[in-house]
Amino acid sequence: MVKLMNAKQYEASLRKLKLNVYMFGKKVENPVDEPIIRPSMNAVAATYEFAHKPEYEDLMTAKSHITGKKINRFTHIHQSTEDLVKKTKMGRLLGSLTGCCFQRCVGMDAMNALSMTTYDIDQKYGTEYNKRFLKYLEYVQENDLTCDGAMTDPKGDRSKAPHQQFDPDMFMHVVEERPDGIVIRGAKCHQTGAVNSHEIIVMPTISMREEDKDYAISFALPSDAEGIIYIIGRQSCDTRKLGKGMIDRGNQIYGGHEALVVFDNVFVPWERVFMYKEWDFAGQLVEQFASYHRQSYACKAGVGDVLIGATQCVAEYNGANKASHVKDKIIEMNHLNETLFCGSVACAAEGHRESSGTYYVNTLLANVCKQNVTRFPYEIARLAQDIAGGIMVTLPSEEDLRSPEVGKWVEKYFKANPDVPTETRMRMLRLIENITMGTAAVGYLTESMHGAGSPQAQRIMIARQVNMDEKKRVAKKLCGVSEDD
Amino acid sequence: MTKKKKIGLKYCGGCRAQYNRVAVVKQAQQTLKDLVEFISPESEEAECILVVSGCKTACADITPFAKRPICFIAGEEDAQVWVEEMQQTLSEGT
Numbered sequence: 001m002v003k004l005m006n007a008k009q010y011e012a013s014l015r016k017l018k019l020n021v022y023m024f025g026k027k028v029e030n031p032v033d034e035p036i037i038r039p040s041m042n043a044v045a046a047t048y049e050f051a052h053k054p055e056y057e058d059l060m061t062a063k064s065h066i067t068g069k070k071i072n073r074f075t076h077i078h079q080s081t082e083d084l085v086k087k088t089k090m091g092r093l094l095g096s097l098t099g100c101c102f103q104r105c106v107g108m109d110a111m112n113a114l115s116m117t118t119y120d121i122d123q124k125y126g127t128e129y130n131k132r133f134l135k136y137l138e139y140v141q142e143n144d145l146t147c148d149g150a151m152t153d154p155k156g157d158r159s160k161a162p163h164q165q166f167d168p169d170m171f172m173h174v175v176e177e178r179p180d181g182i183v184i185r186g187a188k189c190h191q192t193g194a195v196n197s198h199e200i201i202v203m204p205t206i207s208m209r210e211e212d213k214d215y216a217i218s219f220a221l222p223s224d225a226e227g228i229i230y231i232i233g234r235q236s237c238d239t240r241k242l243g244k245g246m247i248d249r250g251n252q253i254y255g256g257h258e259a260l261v262v263f264d265n266v267f268v269p270w271e272r273v274f275m276y277k278e279w280d281f282a283g284q285l286v287e288q289f290a291s292y293h294r295q296s297y298a299c300k301a302g303v304g305d306v307l308i309g310a311t312q313c314v315a316e317y318n319g320a321n322k323a324s325h326v327k328d329k330i331i332e333m334n335h336l337n338e339t340l341f342c343g344s345v346a347c348a349a350e351g352h353r354e355s356s357g358t359y360y361v362n363t364l365l366a367n368v369c370k371q372n373v374t375r376f377p378y379e380i381a382r383l384a385q386d387i388a389g390g391i392m393v394t395l396p397s398e399e400d401l402r403s404p405e406v407g408k409w410v411e412k413y414f415k416a417n418p419d420v421p422t423e424t425r426m427r428m429l430r431l432i433e434n435i436t437m438g439t440a441a442v443g444y445l446t447e448s449m450h451g452a453g454s455p456q457a458q459r460i461m462i463a464r465q466v467n468m469d470e471k472k473r474v475a476k477k478l479c480g481v482s483e484d485d
Numbered sequence: 486m487t488k489k490k491k492i493g494l495k496y497c498g499g500c501r502a503q504y505n506r507v508a509v510v511k512q513a514q515q516t517l518k519d520l521v522e523f524i525s526p527e528s529e530e531a532e533c534i535l536v537v538s539g540c541k542t543a544c545a546d547i548t549p550f551a552k553r554p555i556c557f558i559a560g561e562e563d564a565q566v567w568v569e570e571m572q573q574t575l576s577e578g579t
Contacts, residue, residue, distance in 0.1 A: 054494065054496050054525075055496040055499050055506055055507050056496075056498055056499055057498070058495070058496060058497050058498040058545045058546055059497075059498025059499070059500060060498065082544075082546075085544070086498065086544075089498055089500035089501075089544070090498065090500070092500045092501065093498060093499060093500040096500075341501075
């Protein structure tokens with residue numbers, strides 16, 4: 001029987017991990033209850049909780065192709081284009097319910113990419129990576145685990161290949177081969193939800209040549225394996241979560257986190273190694289993971305739903321909701337937001353079956369989807385700030401609102417629509433601040449820019465995949481130019 | 486006492502629901518409380534399945550219920566019509 005965990009069970013499972021976490025220069029003995037990290041744990045916990053709700057379970061769960069049992073969709077290998085579309089819809093749903101990055105998609109994307117690449121390596125080299133991977137996958141499904149998908153190496157000098165770096169640890173690499181496994185060293189940057197994960201799945205970060213074969217490795221480790229160290233990244237306004245009251249946090253329940261994950265001579269048993277020096281498959285794994293992950297950014301349309309809702313509320317609280325330019329700006333926000341969703345749905349609906357049996361997104365459309373994501377949330381955020389007004393960044397704190405000395409002035413001079421309490425207006429403005437420039441802006445804006453590859457990475461893929469010859473051929477035909485001209 | 490009709494309740498995932506599906510079902514449940522009992526769609530006791538979709542795409546997976554009668558709701562008006570039909574049909578049967 002699969003243990004489809006609920007939120008409480010998930011939290012309890014995290015408490016059993018012995019993670020080596022650092023923040024603000026100190027070791028965090030209890031990451032689950034650490035106030036800066038806690039909201040991100042709540043967001044992952046939501047992926048467990050909603051899987052038990054009848055009104056969400058059609059998206060949140062799937063049937064395992066290995067065991068036939070009901071599993072959380074985040075541990076599923078896509079078996080049809082319907083599965084791919086449901087993945088897109090799940091992302092939007094969760095973004096719209098949490099207003100932040102819920103962190104669990106990256107492991108799902110890593111597993112789906114590995115289900116294909118391990119199969120293809122085996123076909124070429126007669127290895128048994130796919131068998132190993134499927135055994136690991138079954139373990140993940142049976143225990144309903146959260147996996148961190150770790151791709152981005154520090155990369156050092158960007159003009160140099162891994163083997164040419166001034167420090168070999170700039171890319172994850174093998175330092176020792178043993179009869180029972182390998183020892184690896186390096187680091188992975190920007191690891192979303194790392195401290196909320198049971199497992200870490202490591203992949204190479206770029207295409208490689210034969211000279212880089214020691215860097216062409218993929219494997220999975222328990223997140224508390226000996227030698228793994230997490231250093232939590234700062235977020236804009238993160239210490240709001242340490243202050244008195246809840247209003248200034250904006251989103252009072254959910255959030256996200258990223259960490260630098262250091263692998264300091266960590267042992268990996270052979271049964272958890274899914275690529276070992278097959279340098280010619282590093283690029284394929286990167287591309288497959290990136291394409292799935294570019295689809296995953298449907299979540300930003302979900303966060304956009306929250307931001308649009310908050311903006312409409314503030315327009316009403318300000319008494320500006322009937323102004324034609326405000327209405328038009330909110331229409332524009334919705335237009336951009338639904339366009340984001342369109343790209344993700346399209347690349348899923350146009351997906352196909354790979355040799356391994358896994359369904360894979362249309363990569364051109366996935367890259368178009370993500371390219372839009374690098375831009376539109378910024379414009380949606382700009383419009384939200386336009387409508388919210390400058391008060392969003394000049395508003396006094398909750399403590400001032402509660403102050404016996406100045407609270408009455410805050411109450412009086414920050415009231416707009418007389419039917420709306422000042423506190424209500426402050427709460428909504430803080431939520432907009434949170435998403436567009438606070439802790440959630442890490443996920444909604446900069447992650448939209450650089451997560452799953454920076455904008456130029458998608459442009460290169462788009463250029464590679466459009467059929468330019470056919471476009472030219474038809475253009476020539478229609479205007480009477482010969483094929484040879 | 487009249488035996489209530491057991492109806493398996495199946496929701497879509499609700500990614501862009503155009504109305505509050507749970508509230509609509511709660512209202513229907515209240516209106517039909519003497520006639521209908523909503524149960525898990527996976528239960529073999531379900532005499533028919535009510536599929537509640539958030540929009541007209543109606544993407545809920547209904548393949549497991551192929552052998553049972555299925556009704557669809559994709560909006561508040563649909564729900565009202567369905568409730569009235571159930572009231573009429575089940576009241577006539579009592």
